[in-house]
Amino acid sequence: MGPTPDPTVAALLDTSSTVRLRPLFEGNNISYAIGFKQINYLAEAAVLHHFRAAGLPVGELYQRFGLGFDLVDLRSRLGALLAVDDEVEAVVTPVTKDGEDRLGFTVGLFVEREGKRVKCAGSTVRVALRVDSHIAASEPLPAGLARFTTERLGVGEQRKTEVVPEPYGSLSRGRGTTGPDPVLTELIGEDNAFGWRYRIPYFYCHFNERMQMSGFLRVMEEVEDLFLADRGLAIKEVLDTRGWIPVVTQSRIELLDESLMEEELYTVYTVENVFKSLLYTCRMDCYVLRGDQLVKTATGTITHGYLQETRPNVWEMATLDDAAVAALSTPRKVSA
Structure with a gap:
């Protein structure tokens, strides 16, 4: 077993998060429905919120540690229609396995239909933290984060x-x-x-x-x-x-x-x-x-x-x- 991870890294790896989001009106191209691109944007937004909730917002990752946040793998399966006025409940669950060098998450997007909670999409997301040559880190990395960084x-x-x-x-x-x-x-x-x-x-x-x-x-x-x-x-x-x-x-x-x-x-x-x-x-x-x-x-x-x-x-x-x-x-x- 390695050293105990920093509490912020432990939260990224072990704690689920939930956020309520709305799709962008830009994605309302036909009738009242939202297209696939904006649904994927919601999955990305949910993971960004997960980092903020853990205490590692992506702006601070860049400013303090010289790391860029990159989605490197995004898989989504769409189920129920997502409408322009829907409020989406996005649930992010960490799924990173021991030894993996990418942070992994599943994202479920849920809406309410006639009083019932319905899943409109599910995504699997992989995140890499890219060492940035444009900025020097001002602080050492939190314990446990280094394995997810890459040049x-x-x-x-x-x-x-x-x-x-x-x-x-x-x-x-x-x-x-x-x-x-x-x-x-x-x-x-x-x-x-x-x-x-x-x-x-x-x-x-x-x-x-x-x-x-x-x-x-x-x-x-x-x-x-x-x-x-x-x-x-x-x-x-x-x-x-x-x-x-x-x-x-x-x-x-x-x-x-x-x-x-x-x-x-x-x-x-x-x-x-x-x-x-x-x-x-x-x-x-x-x-x-x-x-x-x-x-x-x-x-x-x-x-x-x-x-x-x-x-x-x-x-x-x-x-x-x-x-x-x-x-x-x-x-x-x-x-x-």
């Missing part, structure tokens, strides 16, 4: 490439490019996949340099939007003509390495399966090009279906028609 979030898989990227072009290309692009063409190969090249903006980043989990959630949301438009299933058109809107049942993002501010992020969105004309699962892989090395910095999956408005404000799962299944299942060739 780098990861060392992603690297592959050498001979292709030369096209110049990015003017900064007015705010949404980047979906091709033709030689790097995306190499990454996609013959897969049933879609590619997107995008300059990482500072507002997706934190601690002066690197992209944070919320930025990858935004990328996952946007690449889905671009992918569907590319396959002839643009969200507004499908909503207007069929009354369908995409809905997420589960998602996961894991950080494998660091993606730096203003690097170009190459995102490959691969259709893995279409299940019984109800759901489809895509894998998201993110890369940066450093010299002649393509470095995988993040990976994740997301499962989508469609909801159909059967009458005003009443939504049910839709069955994909043959045209939608074909669009999702058939690779679209893009030349370099």
Whole structure:
């Protein structure tokens, strides 16, 4: 057994916490429902509250100990609909095992429905504490915290490439490019996949340099939007003509390495399966090009279906028609 952890670290590892939160209005895109990104934001907010409740708020971790807080793995399963006016009870339970070098938590999000407590989502979260080179620690670390610190979030898989990227072009290309692009063409190969090249903006980043989990959630949301438009299933058109809107049942993002501010992020969105004309699962892989090395910095999956408005404000799962299944299942060739 190691030394007794500091009370703040013991609270992080052993004590559950509960906080009441409300989703951001930004996530109210369709009818009165809140989308998957904002539900994941609630899980992040609950873990941030857990650190504050333990006596280690993330601002103080940075100022006192030179540590940056990073969500490095976020897995969520969505159940009941979350509405714009809901107040969410978020319960954070520590699940870090002996010997692990990441702090682990489960997060349950609960709402009240007709007097009953209903779970609308559940998440598993892993947190790393990144030693920051921009600031010197002013105090020694609390006992027991050192094992969760790291000099780098990861060392992603690297592959050498001979292709030369096209110049990015003017900064007015705010949404980047979906091709033709030689790097995306190499990454996609013959897969049933879609590619997107995008300059990482500072507002997706934190601690002066690197992209944070919320930025990858935004990328996952946007690449889905671009992918569907590319396959002839643009969200507004499908909503207007069929009354369908995409809905997420589960998602996961894991950080494998660091993606730096203003690097170009190459995102490959691969259709893995279409299940019984109800759901489809895509894998998201993110890369940066450093010299002649393509470095995988993040990976994740997301499962989508469609909801159909059967009458005003009443939504049910839709069955994909043959045209939608074909669009999702058939690779679209893009030349370099």
